Amino acid sequence: MRAADIITKKRDGAELSDNEIEWLIKSYTSNEIPDYQMAAWLMAIFFQGMTDQETAALTMAMATSGDIVDLSQIPGIKVDKHSTGGVGDSTTLILAPLVAAAGVPVAKMSGRGLGFTGGTIDKLEAIPGFKTTLSHREFIANLLTYNIALTGQSAAIAPADGKLYALRDVTATVESIPLIASSIMSKKIASGADKIVLDVKVGNGAFMKNKTEAIRLAETMVGIGQFVDRETIAIVTNMEQPLGMAVGNSLEIKEAIKLLSGQGELALREVCLTLGSHMLVLGKKALTPEDGYRQLAALIDNGQALAKFKEFITAQSGDSTIVHDNTKLPQARFIQEVSSLEQGYVTAMSAAQIGYAAMRLGAGREFKGQAIDLSAGILMQCRLGQAIRRGQPLATIYTNDESRLEEAGLMIRQAVRINTQPAAAIPLVMGIVDKHGFHN
CATH class of the missing domain: 3.40.1030.10 (Nucleoside phosphorylase/phosphoribosyltransferase catalytic domain)
Structure with a gap:
């Protein structure tokens, strides 16, 4: 088999066989196929998609590329x-x-x-x-x-x-x-x-x-x-x-x-x-x-x-x-409430923006391997649909880096949308x- 032929076949919308997918994954894992060819194959999948059979074959090829954990000695259904x-x-x-x-x-x-x-x-x-x-x-x-x-x-x-x-x-x-x-x-x-x-x-x-x-x-x-x-x-x-x-x-x-x-x-x-x-x-x-x-x-x-x-x-x-006794858990040195500048109802909330605010406080990583602050984060004080008064807390923020408090507070205020009329509830x-x- 040749990687170029498999790339061409997928680029043109044809279905790959289980053997072709298995060979490609095995060869790439063992560094026999360069990144640029695999990138081309991935882009072909991005545009052409995969059939259910192809997706299952790709899954099993990746699953069997390393160790399979054997839990057979554990009684019951895992x-x-x-x-x-x-x-x-x-x-x-x-x-x-x-x-x-x-x-x-x-x-x-x-x-x-x-x-x-x-x-x-x-x-x-x-x-x-x-x-x-x-x-x-x-x-x-x-x-x-x-x-x-x-x-x-x-x-x-x-x-x-x-x-x-x-x-x-x-x-x-x-x-x-x-x-x-x-x-x-x-x-x-x-x-x-x-x-x-x-x-x-x-x-x-x-x-x-x-x-x-x-x-x-x-x-x-x-x-x-x-x-x-x-x-x-x-x-x-x-x-x-x-x-x-x-x-x-x-x-x-x-x-x-x-x-x-x-x-x-x-x-x-x-x-x-x-x-x-x-x-x-x-x-x-x-x-x-x-x-x-x-x-x-x-x-x-x-x-x-x-x-x-x-x-x-x-x-x-x-x-x-x-x-x-949760005081034995890591404790942040700086704790600050973020209060609402408006009055009304919480009609929308950007969970992603709140997550990024926690990351900026030190709770998450911007790149793989980055050290994090286990005590940092955000404790929300409001939920969708809740009535909010001006000055009422939206969240409490925790960090060991005081310089990050202002930025995180601004991000939280931007993430919580307050309007005069409540919005319809979304099922959980x-x-x-x-x-x-x-x-x-």
């Missing part, structure tokens, strides 16, 4: 969860112990944040002593003992995806649904999951800006799951405002503790219980999502979810006393995609 990224999205911190407490093994590999989206590994590193890198032996031992283990994404998992994503990032080929879907699903499959629940975000704070695009992405990923015999469902959720009130690493740990204690932001709780209910159904611990929802709500109410969170922290060498859960298609 269900993984993935979010397409958002702002104030601490669902993994809440869902992992909650679903584990319900009896479904939670074996999760997570990443770090880049730009305005937060990374679960960064958030967990705000817990003193917490170990975010586990050996395979430690990972399996924790799963067998505690039903939960979480570690940083290994470079050996789907290395072809890492290499391709870096190339897509600099060749204007990121915004392609087949390429996005195969990237996400290759890592989920390589991570050893039996079944997969996806949280596909839509809105100004998400990668997918409108519902039509989000449903297309969800359908593509669910289709890949069907092709490779990994039952997958996707929940399409709203990201027109931060999901929780907290945006930032230690702040989101505090919010997760609050929610697991039976308090906290209702929208965040609703998304967590909805995603978790489907994880329980796939894991054969609930007959229906409604049954799963009730089980999870009960585990929060009776304290078992919080107890599992403490157990999880201790198992990974963290200080679980932070659950009752916008629908579900399963093997039967999209439905509300």
Whole structure:
């Protein structure tokens, strides 16, 4: 085979065979094909798209380009969860112990944040002593003992995806649904999951800006799951405002503790219980999502979810006393309220702008590998639809760099739109995609 022939075939809109895709990915991963040829192939996909069969073949070629995690010694059905990224999205911190407490093994590999989206590994590193890198032996031992283990994404998992994503990032080929879907699903499959629940975000704070695009992405990923015999469902959720009130690493740990204690932001709780209910159904611990929802709500109410969170922290060498004393989490030196200059109703909110404001305060990264301030971030004080008085707080900002307070405050005021009349509410859960298609 020749790379040039495969590029030409895709450029002209023809369907590639599984063997052609597998050969191309294998050759690129082993540095036998140069970046410029792979970039040409990616651009051909960007314009010509891929069939379902091609997308499934690309997914499996990337998934098998490195290690495949073997979880066969763990009893039960292993269900993984993935979010397409958002702002104030601490669902993994809440869902992992909650679903584990319900009896479904939670074996999760997570990443770090880049730009305005937060990374679960960064958030967990705000817990003193917490170990975010586990050996395979430690990972399996924790799963067998505690039903939960979480570690940083290994470079050996789907290395072809890492290499391709870096190339897509600099060749204007990121915004392609087949390429996005195969990237996400290759890592989920390589991570050893039996079944997969996806949280596909839509809105100004998400990668997918409108519902039509989000449903297309969800359908593509669910289709890949069907092709490779990994039952997958996707929940399409709203990201027109931060999901929780907290945006930032230690702040989101505090919010997760609050929610697991039976308090906290209702929208965040609703998304967590909805995603978790489907994880329980796939894991054969609930007959229906409604049954799963009730089980999870009960585990929060009776304290078992919080107890599992403490157990999880201790198992990974963290200080679980932070659950009752969050002053042990990183604390910012400078805290300032951002008040409203107007009166009316919050009719729109740029979640992305709020995420970028948190990044400027030190909570996120502008480039890969950048050090972050685990104490920095934003605690929102308003929600869409809320009535606001002039002088009322919109948010509280936290940082260790006093020079960033003014810029972040301005960004938050620009992100929150206030009008004299309230706007219509947008549903939080916008629908579900399963093997039967999209439905509300």
